[in-house]
Amino acid sequence: MNLTELNRIATAMVAPGKGILAADESSGTIKKRFDAIGVESTETNRRDYREMLFRSNEAMSQYISGVILYDETIWQTAADGTPLIKLIESSGAIPGIKVDEGTQGLPMCPGELVTVGLDKLAERLKKYYERGARFAKWRAVIDIGSGIPSMTAIGVNAHALARYAALCQAAQIVPIVEPEVLMDGDHDIDRCYDVTQRVLNKTFQELRVQRVALEGMVLKPNMAISGKKCTKQASVEEVAEKTIRLLKACVPAAVPGIAFLSGGQSDEEATAHLNAMHKLGPLPWGLTFSYGRALQAAPQKAWSGKAENVAAGQRAFSHRARMNGLASKGEWQSSLEKKAA
Numbered sequence: 389m390n391l392t393e394l395n396r397i398a399t400a401m402v403a404p405g406k407g408i409l410a411a412d413e414s415s416g417t418i419k420k421r422f423d424a425i426g427v428e429s430t431e432t433n434r435r436d437y438r439e440m441l442f443r444s445n446e447a448m449s450q451y452i453s454g455v456i457l458y459d460e461t462i463w464q465t466a467a468d469g470t471p472l473i474k475l476i477e478s479s480g481a482i483p484g485i486k487v488d489e490g491t492q493g494l495p496m497c498p499g500e501l502v503t504v505g506l507d508k509l510a511e512r513l514k515k516y517y518e519r520g521a522r523f524a525k526w527r528a529v530i531d532i533g534s535g536i537p538s539m540t541a542i543g544v545n546a547h548a549l550a551r552y553a554a555l556c557q558a559a560q561i562v563p564i565v566e567p568e569v570l571m572d573g574d575h576d577i578d579r580c581y582d583v584t585q586r587v588l589n590k591t592f593q594e595l596r597v598q599r600v601a602l603e604g605m606v607l608k609p610n611m612a613i614s615g616k617k618c619t620k621q622a623s624v625e626e627v628a629e630k631t632i633r634l635l636k637a638c639v640p641a642a643v644p645g646i647a648f649l650s651g652g653q654s655d656e657e658a659t660a661h662l663n664a665m666h667k668l669g670p671l672p673w674g675l676t677f678s679y680g681r682a683l684q685a686a687p688q689k690a691w692s693g694k695a696e697n698v699a700a701g702q703r704a705f706s707h708r709a710r711m712n713g714l715a716s717k718g719e720w721q722s723s724l725e726k727k728a729a
């Protein structure tokens with residue numbers, strides 16, 4: 389393992405002004421997104437949509453440091469025969485790959501999940517590296533509810549995340565470690581804080597036990613945030629203050645970067661939260677976005693599966709990428725959104 393090179397890639401993934409495009413929706417998830425805009429989820433439509441994003445020159449060259457791909461996408465070619473991964477490389481962004489194989493019910497733990505995909509992962513990583521992937525992603529899902537999460541679910545998911553991360557580094561691939569505490573419930577921000585703290589502490593404990601080099605990874609956490617159904621929604625300032633307090637308590641400074649998931653926040657909330665956190669600096673790690681929905685909802689709507697809407701879709705994507713790029717430096721203002729509208 390060349391740790392200097394892993395650290396160089398991880399640092400580039402969280403460079404100020406840039407962040408990661410999470411375009412790794414699995415077949416089921418992309419179908420849901422396409423259903424919402426009335427587009428059939430065929431291989432060609434998925435290719436056309438992602439080609440539109442990767443050919444958005446302004447976004448890709450100025451605000452996107454890396455793209456997380458799904459297995460289908462990394463092997464796909466654009467309409468003119470250029471491999472999609474080459475479009476990403478030629479824009480200057482780093483290609484990455486989702487390597488988990490989704491979740492399964494955790495035995496003896498009703499309502500809880502464990503992420504799977506470790507079998508044959510070493511062989512798969514080798515092929516992805518040859519194809520050009522320089523980082524990978526594995527997402528663990530922790531739900532908050534009555535009596536959950538259990539320490540069992542937190543423990544097995546942390547163990548799998550660390551197994552994955554160690555295999556990545558051995559294959560010269562930077563692991564994005566994503567333990568997502570869902571924001572779907574009616575819990576308040578303090579419950580999210582407590583659960584996320586337990587999850588992060590356990591995850592870093594496992595990473596150390598399994599000898600993962602913290603300098604060669606990126607953490608992709610949720611923010612400390614109120615559940616969607618909570619009657620008392622925390623303000624932008626409270627989310628920023630509590631998230632930074634939590635991360636400072638749990639994430640060693642040896643980690644080069646933290647790139648948040650958006651988790652179902654609105655586009656503008658996700659941007660405002662990241663921006664507010666940068667107002668609380670200086671911070672010990674790079675801090676940016678790795679958004680899926682908060683970067684793609686607008687371009688999906690603008691595109692709606694029509695070739696004549698490609699330019700509009702690219703404008704919508706570039707706008708969100710620019711707003712989040714500014715937020716990753718604490719330079720975003722809500723008036724910039726209004727001007728664009």
Ligand code: 5MM
Binds near residue numbers: 414418456648681
């Ligand atoms: C883009 O969505 C990713 C893949 O999800 P599935 O495996 O469920 O299809 C997802 O892991 C995503 O990278 C993260 O959850 C962050 O995305 P959001 O939309 O929460 O920013």
